[in-house]
Each structure stands twice: as C-alpha cells, then as structure tokens.
Amino acid sequence: MLQLRFFASLRDQLNCDGESLDWNDNFSIASDVRKVLVARGTPWDTLSKSTVLIAINQEMGNDETTINDGDEIAFFPPVTGG
Amino acid sequence: MNISISIQSDDFSHNEEYQKLCNDSPRIGAIVTFCGLVREFDDSNGKGLFLEHFAGMTEKTLENICKQAAERWPIISMRIVHRIGAMELGEQIVFVGVNSAHRKAAFHACEFIMDFLKTDAPFWKKALTKDSDYWVEAKASDTEAANTWKK
Numbered sequence: 001m002l003q004l005r006f007f008a009s010l011r012d013q014l015n016c017d018g019e020s021l022d023w024n025d026n027f028s029i030a031s032d033v034r035k036v037l038v039a040r041g042t043p044w045d046t047l048s049k050s051t052v053l054i055a056i057n058q059e060m061g062n063d064e065t066t067i068n069d070g071d072e073i074a075f076f077p078p079v080t081g082g
Numbered sequence: 083m084n085i086s087i088s089i090q091s092d093d094f095s096h097n098e099e100y101q102k103l104c105n106d107s108p109r110i111g112a113i114v115t116f117c118g119l120v121r122e123f124d125d126s127n128g129k130g131l132f133l134e135h136f137a138g139m140t141e142k143t144l145e146n147i148c149k150q151a152a153e154r155w156p157i158i159s160m161r162i163v164h165r166i167g168a169m170e171l172g173e174q175i176v177f178v179g180v181n182s183a184h185r186k187a188a189f190h191a192c193e194f195i196m197d198f199l200k201t202d203a204p205f206w207k208k209a210l211t212k213d214s215d216y217w218v219e220a221k222a223s224d225t226e227a228a229n230t231w232k233k
Binding site for chain 2: 007058079082
C-alpha cells in the first residue's frame, strides 16, 4: 500500500488531499505512480505537468526515484514560502 | 552548532529571537537576522496571505538547509521561525537568525538559509484579496538566487 498526499493548488484541483493506493508489483519508480493517476483522466491529468514536484517519505525526489511498498508519496506545486 | 526550527501560527517576537542568539555563547561576535513581512500586493487589492505547509517534511528540509550552511561557514547557532495560517498585510511571516564569531559567515549563512527556504521548503502561499483568493506562483528569480550558491 502507498500513501499518496496532495498539497496546495494541486489538492484544490484534485479536490483530494490524499488516498491509499494498492501496491502494484509493476511499480518501481515514482513516475509509475504518476502515470497510474494521470490515466484516470480529468482532473488527474494535471499531474502530468512537469512543474509538479514529488517527495518520497518527506524527501524531495523525482520521477526516477525508486519507490517501495509502504512509501508515502507526495505531489505538490513549486513551493512559495518565505 | 545549534539549530532551532519553529513552525507556528502565532506571531513571534523578533527581539526574543535576537536575545536568544545573543545569549548563546561568549564566542559570538556577529548576529545577522532576516525578517519577512506580508507586503501590499495586487495594487492594494490584497488583504493578506494564507500559508500552508507539509508538516514533517518542512522541519526536515529546514534542518537540512541549516546543516548545509554550517558545513560552509563557522556558525554557532541558527534559528528559523516560519508562520503558517492566515496573516494580514504588514504581519511577520518568517524569521531567520544566525550567529557566528565574525560578520561574513553570519551574513552569508543567513542569506543562504533564506534562499534555500524559498526554493526547497514545502510552504505554499495563497493570496487573499478583496475579490478572490488564489495560489501564488513560484518565481524564477528565487530559483536563480538559490542556484548561485551551487556554482
């Protein structure tokens, strides 16, 4: 099982702040999860934007970052703090 | 080397933060502080900001930025306070304070921490205006500022 989380404008677009996603043995890197979500169609296809950032277990990653069963994967827009 | 990070909705006292940096150690010869405020925006149409963050990842990221600063400069202590939630125009958003034996290290480390806080720490600003609310877009100039430290 993966724990997915969505933040800020992305959460608003998806109208969803997170979900549990069943682990799939075809999952290997973060982009595998991104593709599954994008395939759901509108509004999930917004996740295909290159500006969407990915954190795995609260550390910045990218599409190529290896994922494992039990990971928390967060998707969010570029940050704007400070 | 001490690191203090606080993510809070309450306002903070700049003077209290400064005093903590003063009282740290007799080796301190320089303190540099930065304070960010909610400024006027949208031709005076802006009312304030709402700050969201990714609890847990924010603290980890800021601690990591401080550790990187301490690897580059001889810092004694670093303090970060970042507010979340709703803030009105003129309110304080963020405090970064650094102390060291000498001024150059403190100046550089304070700017370094602030530049990477801007690009790496998972905070998001929502602009609250008289007409509507909208998420603030990230600025390329912030990424460029952080990138200058990587050269």
